[in-house]
Amino acid sequence: NAGVTQTPKFQVLKTGQSMTLQCAQDMNHNSMYWYRQDPGMGLRLIYYSASEGTTDKGEVPNGYNVSRLNKREFSLRLESAAPSQTSVYFCASSEATVSGANVLTFGAGSRLTVL
């Protein structure tokens, strides 16, 4: 059971380039999330998806787009990367759509550097 799989693990981009971070889960979870982690700032929510076909903005959505391709996959796209988007990105999933007690299962992270 792989859990939550993120690709790529590492990526270096130049300012203005675009890229997509991929995330897939095999736990049949309904909700999926993208966070970024920066030193001293904890994890900040970028976008989340309650179910296939729905997405919502989190705390820091500017400069990002997402696609919930199907129940398993939730991708994060940077259309025009900026140095401020240098970060470690985590994808997570949880089981229920309506429950405050959702427990997140995290991927291993994707380290992105924008030069």
Added chain:
Amino acid sequence: AQSVTQLGSHVSVSEGALVLLRCNYSSSVPPYLFWYVQYPNQGLQLLLKYTSAATLVKGINGFEAEFKKSETSFHLTKPSAHMSDAAEYFCAVSEIAASSASKIIFGSGTRLSIRP
């Protein structure tokens, strides 16, 4: 919007000493609260969660946390620190978003170091 504040970005204790990591939340309704742990170069994993069933919550690896509504706190404790507890710890709060998915907000984290 709900939020959490973790007091102290870095805590250092001696092996065998009490561990106390502080978390305060803000919420207009009873929240769901969580503690997650992140070991170096890994993703986060759940330590424990509060869902209103009991104010004292026990988690994995000997950690526990107490929900105190009057203090809006959810501090994490462990009676005796072990070297393997060195990691970063995150407090998180859950709010129900309009789309009915849980919007889970994290604090800034506390790095725990253990001195031999």
